Amino acid sequence: MSAGTLPEARGRAREEIVAVPVRHPGRWVTIAVIAVLAAMLAHTLVTNPRFQWGVVGQYFLSQAILSGLVRTIELTAVAMALGILLGVVLAIMRLSPNPVLSRASWGYIWFFRGTPVLVQIILWYNLSALFPRLSFGVPFGPAFVSGSLNSIITPFVASVLGLGLAEAAYMAEIVRAGILSVDKGQHHAAAALGMGRLLVMRRIVLPQAMRVIVPPTGNETISMLKTTSLVSVISFQELLYSAQLIYARNYETIPLLLVASLWYLAATTVLSGLQVLVERRAGRGWSSRGTAPGALRRMFMGGGTVQP
Amino acid sequence: MAGENVTRQEQQTTAQAPPPGSGSNPPMVLSEGVHKRYGRTEVLKGIDLEVPRGTVCCVIGPSGSGKSTFLRCINHLEKIEAGRLWVDGQLVGYAERGGRLHERRDREVARMRRDIGMVFQHFNLFPHLTARENVMEAPVRVRRMPKDQARNVAGELLARVGMASWADRYPGQLSGGQQQRVAIARALAMRPKLMLFDEPTSALDPELVGEVLEVMKALANDGMTMIVVTHEMGFAREVADTVVFMDEGVIVEEGPPHELLTRPKHERCRAFLSKVL
Numbered sequence: 281m282s283a284g285t286l287p288e289a290r291g292r293a294r295e296e297i298v299a300v301p302v303r304h305p306g307r308w309v310t311i312a313v314i315a316v317l318a319a320m321l322a323h324t325l326v327t328n329p330r331f332q333w334g335v336v337g338q339y340f341l342s343q344a345i346l347s348g349l350v351r352t353i354e355l356t357a358v359a360m361a362l363g364i365l366l367g368v369v370l371a372i373m374r375l376s377p378n379p380v381l382s383r384a385s386w387g388y389i390w391f392f393r394g395t396p397v398l399v400q401i402i403l404w405y406n407l408s409a410l411f412p413r414l415s416f417g418v419p420f421g422p423a424f425v426s427g428s429l430n431s432i433i434t435p436f437v438a439s440v441l442g443l444g445l446a447e448a449a450y451m452a453e454i455v456r457a458g459i460l461s462v463d464k465g466q467h468h469a470a471a472a473l474g475m476g477r478l479l480v481m482r483r484i485v486l487p488q489a490m491r492v493i494v495p496p497t498g499n500e501t502i503s504m505l506k507t508t509s510l511v512s513v514i515s516f517q518e519l520l521y522s523a524q525l526i527y528a529r530n531y532e533t534i535p536l537l538l539v540a541s542l543w544y545l546a547a548t549t550v551l552s553g554l555q556v557l558v559e560r561r562a563g564r565g566w567s568s569r570g571t572a573p574g575a576l577r578r579m580f581m582g583g584g585t586v587q588p
Numbered sequence: 589m590a591g592e593n594v595t596r597q598e599q600q601t602t603a604q605a606p607p608p609g610s611g612s613n614p615p616m617v618l619s620e621g622v623h624k625r626y627g628r629t630e631v632l633k634g635i636d637l638e639v640p641r642g643t644v645c646c647v648i649g650p651s652g653s654g655k656s657t658f659l660r661c662i663n664h665l666e667k668i669e670a671g672r673l674w675v676d677g678q679l680v681g682y683a684e685r686g687g688r689l690h691e692r693r694d695r696e697v698a699r700m701r702r703d704i705g706m707v708f709q710h711f712n713l714f715p716h717l718t719a720r721e722n723v724m725e726a727p728v729r730v731r732r733m734p735k736d737q738a739r740n741v742a743g744e745l746l747a748r749v750g751m752a753s754w755a756d757r758y759p760g761q762l763s764g765g766q767q768q769r770v771a772i773a774r775a776l777a778m779r780p781k782l783m784l785f786d787e788p789t790s791a792l793d794p795e796l797v798g799e800v801l802e803v804m805k806a807l808a809n810d811g812m813t814m815i816v817v818t819h820e821m822g823f824a825r826e827v828a829d830t831v832v833f834m835d836e837g838v839i840v841e842e843g844p845p846h847e848l849l850t851r852p853k854h855e856r857c858r859a860f861l862s863k864v865l
Contacts, residue, residue: 468665469712469771473726473778474702477694483729487716 335535339526340542348522349543355439355518356505362444363504364497367451372481374456385452392449398510401442405514407433435516442511447504454496458489490562498555502548509544519543614677616641616782616813617662621671624657624837631657633837634671639830644814646824646845649834650860655817656709658834659784662815663704664697675704676781702730705775709787711767713759719746719770720755723777731778738777745773749803765796769803776807783807785816821865825849833857 325331339345373385392400408429417423433441462485470480512521523540527533617639624632631654639645647655660666661673664681673680681697682689692700713722723742727733733741746752749769759767768788775783785804789797801823808814808827818824824831824845831848833841833856841848841857849865852858 463712465708465710465712466714468660469706469708469714471665471698472663472701472704472706473774474698474700474730475726476698479729483725484714488714 330534331538332532332535335532336538339536339539344522344526345539348517348519351517352505352508352519353547355508355511356501358440359443359447360501360504362440363447363451366448368455370448370452371455371459374452375459389449389452392446397442397446397507398513400446401438401511401514404441405433405435405438435511435514438514439511439516443504443507447500450500451497455493458493459485461492462488494559494562498558502551505547505551506544614674615639616676617815618674622658622661622668622673623670624661624666625669631837635839637832637839639813639815641813642811643829644808644816644827645830645832646828647815647817647832647834648819648824653834654837655834656786659786659815659817662784663701663706702778703781705778705780705783707768707771707775707783707785707788709790711771713767713771715759718756718758719751719762722770723774727777741777745776746770749773763796764792765799768792768800772803781813783812783814785814785818787817787819789818789820819864821849833860
């Protein structure tokens with residue numbers, strides 16, 4: 281290359297490029313199809329009288345539905361808390377050098393992941409058929425406290441056990457994957473500083489594993505919120521069962537199912553927002569480069585990744 | 589089994605060699621016939637080495653020669669299968685009672701590691717903590733130092749490695765050389781009596797190697813006992829008191845840098861040096 285051509289080339293590079301953009305006819309077709317489908321949906325929602333939006337509005341804020349919603353949220357929180365705590369314990373057991381602990385954890389996961397949650401809920405509810413009395417005492421020896429199992433296993437207790445214990449099996453696998461995702465060098469570095477096994481787990485490994493654990497845990501929580509509707513079969517008055525009790529009396533089945541669905545949607549939307557906030561916190565040290573727009577803003581304001 | 593091997597070795601060695609901890613001034617590191625296997629592969633085939641206090645020992649050799657493995661045996665990140673290893677007169681990983689070796693509990697091993705600093709090839713900083721928090725973590729959690737005091741200590745150490753103005757950055761926001769300097773500060777925060785460096789500059793861009801070596805030189809000049817696995821022959825020549833050439837799990841040659849690096853006696857050592865110098 282001769283020295284003379286270089287400045288000329290640079291000069292041309294400084295001109296702003298005015299190019300004919302690539303056309304995307306396919307995009308316009310898909311937009312048209314989706315617009316038509318959306319219009320049809322809107323039309324039927326507005327014009328079909330059998331949706332009975334008046335009845336929906338009448339029951340949307342009724343006492344029975346709202347207390348059902350509160351119970352659904354309570355049950356979700358308690359069952360998830362049980363699932364997460366037990367899941368962390370099971371995951372640490374599964375990764376323990378002690379083979380008995382590891383196998384025990386495997387066996388738990390095998391059983392609770394291998395049977396349907398609905399069956400587990402009904403089983404817990406009917407546990408008194410198997411063990412009429414519950415006693416605390418010396419194994420195979422005398423009992424100190426004893427009571428009728430039927431009075432202990434209320435619908436709420438059966439629901440928490442059925443949902444929480446099954447959840448623990450899934451959470452254990454999520455937490456285990458998170459722990460294994462942390463680089464071995466982190467264990468070595470922490471151990472070389474004289475930190476003990478549990479301290480390394482608590483201060484170094486689990487905080488980093490959170491980055492991997494949090495997103496699926498958010499999904500599990502959202503899934504749990506909806507799965508709580510299963511306990512309507514043992515007549516625990518959560519959101520769905522509250523709606524069912526009303527339409528059993530007035531036969532307004534569709535409007536009341538719509539009321540329940542709208543509340544489920546509202547609750548899962550709030551949870552999705554919380555999930556984004558928690559994920560950002562767990563991603564500390566990874567996502568803090570520069571000032572990229574927050575995930576929440578991307579989600580609700582749009583922009584950022586959208587191509588013009 | 590590992591235990592039997594150690595016991596057999598012990599019967600051979602204890603007869604002629606009294607435990608070096610009994611002397612008034614034992615060497616910082618003493619290794620006798622150290623063996624290490626991974627499955628059937630023997631990685632270390634009898635390492636004998638003495639590192640006196642306040643000296644710098646550079647370990648060189650081709651990759652796969654067992655340099656890093658030996659380093660990790662010194663703070664018991666790896667278990668040895670035979671031989672004996674003492675740090676500051678204390679047997680590493682085992683306690684000798686009544687003529688038998690007892691494995692040490694995790695807690696005892698952790699206590700021993702507090703006094704041995706280690707710096708890794710890939711830094712291994714804690715990515716969820718800032719530079720300052722990385723340095724503070726072990727003093728606060730392990731030595732139970734009050735947080736305010738640990739913060740001051742961390743500030744001083746980060747200043748010493750030239751990272752004072754980066755104290756609140758996360759490792760992901762630092763260059764490799766900066767991360768390695770923070771890693772050195774983190775190790776120094778435990779006031780170790782011995783520092784182990786496992787190829788501290790091998791993962792760095794060439795222009796960042798110098799800043800890390802400068803910190804290590806300053807540390808050596810302050811009288812720190814250091815064992816450095818490295819490919820930096822210039823550093824070895826300038827700073828080391830002893831250079832050790834390892835190949836295929838054995839120490840082939842050992843000597844002062846000006847001799848070993850310029851007039852190696854062994855053919856394998858000569859061949860290696862001709863490739864790297």
